[in-house]
Amino acid sequence: MQYIDGGSVGYNIAVLIKVIPDLEQIKAASGTGQIQIEKVPLRLDILSEHAIEAAVQLKEKYGGKVTGFIFGNNESIPLMKKAYAMGVDEGLVITGYKENNPTLTASVISEKLKSLQFDIIVLGNQSADTYTGLLPGMIASKINARLIGNVLSIEIEGKEVKARKSLEKKIEVVKAQMPVVISVTQETNQPRLPPVMQIMAAGRKTIQSEEYKGQTPSYTLTKSRVAPKSERKKQIFEKPEDGIQAVVRVIKEEAR
Amino acid sequence: MQLFSALLIAGLAISAASFIYTLYSIFWNAVKIPEKPYRIKASIGRRAYITIRNVLLQGKLFKERSGGIMHALMFWGFIAFGAYSATFFARGIDPSFQLIPPGEIKNVIFLTVDVFALVVLIDVFYAFLRRWVIKIPRYQGYNGFEAAFILFLIATLMITYYALGILRIDGVSRNIPGAIMESIPSSYTPVTVFFAGLFPKATGPLSVDLYWTLYTIHALDFLIFLVYIPRSKHLHLVAAPLNVILSKDRQPAQLSTIDFDHETRFGATDIRDFSWKDYLDFYSCTECGRCTFNCPAYLTGKTLSPRDIIWDLREVVLAEGPELRSKGMDHKDQILKPVIGDTISETDLWSCTTCMACVEQCPVMIDHVDKIVNMRRSLVLNQGKAPKGTLETYNNMEMYGSPWVADPSTRGDWAKDLGVNILSESGNDDFEILYWVGCVSSYDRRNQEIAKSVVKILQKAGIKFAILGSEEKCTGDPAKRTGNEYLAENLARVNIDTLNKHKVHRVITGCPHCFNSLKNDYSEMGFKAEVIHHTEFINQLISSGKISIAATQNDKEEKFTYHDSCYLGRYNKIYEPPREIIGHVSDNYEEMSMNKSKGLCCGAGGGRLWMDETVGTKISHKRIGMASDINASTVVTACPYCMIMLDDARRVTGLEDKMKLSDISEFVASRLTD
Amino acid sequence: MKAIVFSEDGEIASQMVNYLKGKAEVIASTLTEEKEKCIRAGAEKLYLLSGIAEPENISEAISEIKNATGADYIFIGSTANGRDIAGILSAKEDMKPISEITSFEINDGKATVTRFLYGGKAVSTEETSATLYVYAPGISESARAESDTPTETIQLKEPSVKPESEEPKTSGGVDLEKAKIIVSVGRGLGSKEGLGIAEELAKKVNGEIAGSRPVCLDYHWLSEDRQVGLSGKKVKPKVYIALGISGQIQHIAGIRGAKTVIAINKDKSAPIFEECDYGIVGDLFQIVPKLISAL
């Protein structure tokens, strides 16, 4: 619990937001099957929207302030508006994102978080584009915070966070002292449709941005990125016998 | 007699004061509470026309024949009777006063009174029968006492008129000062004369007492009526004519606008968020129930009732208004409670298909849909609340320019092999007319057949046309009708820019929702082009001989019917062209039981296509049942939304082998001749 | 190369052992409760972590194992906790991570992996010097060795995130969204009695049964929570078998995420054939029994 904005008591909440290309509009080049994302419009990762919703709900319930962070590129800057509209109070976009380098992402964001003393840091448990799912642990470890991953619901009492974690076979209720890093899932909440007043207010709000200029040692080289299959194969069998054979093969392959 | 006049003056003064005070307080509400503007243009000619048609001639009432005739006769009877009442009170106060100079004119006026009094009396009896003997469903459960009381007052007024008339014929009142109609020859009061013949002649002092008794009853009856009117649904006597005169310029389609730069409360949350005209709507409602009993949601077992929406809002106004008046406007925030929730349920708001059946039917020209959409706006724009399916469509419209998840770059794919000028790819602006395809026909396979048929017809007629392809985006109709005006406006602006960029002057579209948006909503945002729905366009092509169609061999066995799309019919008054087209091919045509302006919605409008329908029967099932009732073998439609709904209903109710469903464009394309 | 594998699910741990055997010297680790599933997986050694387990103290234990064995690679099974453990380890041990790999080859110390990107829209093949891998379960089967692996137990430290209680995952409703194989039926079934054959197929392929809207909502042959489509569930199984479903847009909206769609429909022009990978034209009542026996 801290004093925020000169007086009001509440929690200092950070939410980490990822900007990704819209997956529905990603296509494979006909012929080569190479994936093309150049012209695909950007959007907030749906899990980031869940994270924003969770952070804003915490603020609404317990008081405080929500700061959003995007580690992205120049094109990501305007997307902070959506986060504002959903209830994020302040936002910072750090440019200089490099794909396929979670280590870099974790260290850039952790540096920022460390300097700002957050009580709660919320993020999505995995991102929809790269599925990393490593950031919650990496960040918690780097800033020396407790990690509660894959939560379904969150309650706060003083400095203690109580949450229900969704594991594969059970739900586990855990408690931890702040600062905590909380990762949310798609089941945690339903991201809100921002009310128009807030959309418009968000449009007028400034978005801070700064460039990350550090060295970015890459340890992974992408050799190819192809569509696993262009679209539906549409192999239609009018002779059932042939069809059954093919289908049996597919089912056996996939059902392993 | 002096005393009597004095009493009469006093009585009249008291009831007039009560009448005026009640009206004052009611109209105070309408002037002081609402904060939303009402757009109104002078359009004197139109106003005169609708006033004559819908007030004097009671035009809208005849949508239901028996009730309409009953009410019209009552209305005209009352107007006629006004002459009697005015004379009655004038001479009661000043016995020497002549309101209408004696003579032939006066005689004829009172002949009318004499006849109409009987008509009203019979009417009262009929009204009684309708409500308590025939038990017309739409009256059930609504203010029975009030109706009975009013009918009693009216009957008493007429009976005492005749009773006083009999005494006049009998000569009882001849010398009583202030008595009226003494100068009217009895041949001008045939009904009274007839009644007089049924009773023994009244004589002696008792008959004078009887005269005064009847006189008093008549006077009191009238005064009570005056006091009662503004406190009951009979407020419509005052409010409804005003409401008709001041109604919207373009009745159905127009929703109120939002000024996003200046307004801070969007839509209607409590009673301040309406306009004065909405208040007049509330006051005009007669609780007749015509709206509700034509409402597809209500008719299929949902709890939505447009009558209750209006009436419940009126009750809130009448409850909160006086409180505001006594405590002062500063207390708005404490006194005014949200009307969504306790008063009007969210479920009911989302049940509405914006089909306009209620608006179309309402005899006093109340606009239910604007209010419903305004309350939806309150939920969507202020709180971000909407059914799950609707929230998804918002996302999709924003991301993909379509209510469905669909890759926008594939929007024009259906036309790829058809030799169509796809502007997003060709950039070739050499075309006469733009074919606006719409989301449904672009992405839904069944409905792509409509688009392909339109293309076939246009090509056959040799028309130089183009489609926008991936530059076309949802018109925003599903957002607009569900209350997301913000998104709808944004989409409209993008589309208008695209249309202007390609210098589009004529648009044809196969989707009535797109049609209505482009034609009515976009034109208000500055898009100026001729917008034509394909039904009209194809009909013109046929009548001008650019294309011709002929019956196929199978048509001889077919029985056709046509399902009216709300957005084509009630919204834009296009009823005949599709019927004419079918008429070119077949005479074996029958209307379903609710058709044209009374057509039953398919259940998809107002964003309902993307919401669940789990309460009661499905609207589409009811509609397809009506087609089945007349054994139609082909149902023709002119709307992709209707196509989706009815096709689903047709399959699910097991009619797919018996009944075909065809868009008017498919109907024509498959019957083209060389 | 020497690799530690860990998963708190013994089955996943033994899958990883089997997958990496031959590529590396494999040291397995899992929770004590999962010992039985892992003891014959074929690892060099099996570490069993005992005590209250949270990502935080598990990752400490794995660090200990790393120090004790001198392993240079770590593989963690991709589970909710597994990914958190991998994240913590990566930061703590300063190991470069790579996630959700679906294959792993190593040559001269250079690893090549494949993994899915963009919601499954791309398969990415990458060359990497990462040393910490998150393994996507299911890419390999587990094997059963002749004899038990020698074990060592490590006592977990007290975690600072304290478990209070547990709830079972509500399994009342069906979890179509998670099903790997779905047999979905439409009106082509004709009647509720037709369901039998579909259920038989579902059982055979170990799949869930689902249906189109008419089947679930209008006829109630199936419960409403089994409806797939726009107003129902959006599913993403590996195989979606559509029996007697015509393939209207509202239905297709629910199966976009399916990897392979198989359709059986007697109407050659049914739109589902435009939306499937394999389609068989014919009567489902004749084809499905044959299919079942062929499986």
Ligand SMILES: Cc1cc2nc3c(=O)[nH]c(=O)nc-3n(C[C@H](O)[C@H](O)[C@H](O)COP(=O)(O)OP(=O)(O)OC[C@H]3O[C@@H](n4cnc5c(N)ncnc54)[C@H](O)[C@@H]3O)c2cc1C
């Ligand atoms: C607002 C709205 C929302 C909707 N949401 C959904 C939704 O979420 N999910 C959904 O599924 N639908 C939804 N629908 C309904 C959708 O439009 C279709 O009506 C529905 O999907 C059709 O179901 P079906 O394919 O089972 O039936 P049909 O379309 O009748 O198809 C039956 C198929 O079975 C085939 N067939 C018949 N007998 C046999 C046999 N012996 N062997 C093989 N094939 C046979 C026929 O050729 C036919 O193609 C929605 C509709 C609306 C209007």
Ligand code: SF4
């Ligand atoms: S618009 Fe149609 S659905 Fe809505 S209330 Fe009126 S009649 Fe009912």
Ligand code: SF4
């Ligand atoms: S709104 Fe119109 S139609 Fe409905 S009850 Fe009132 S007066 Fe009648």
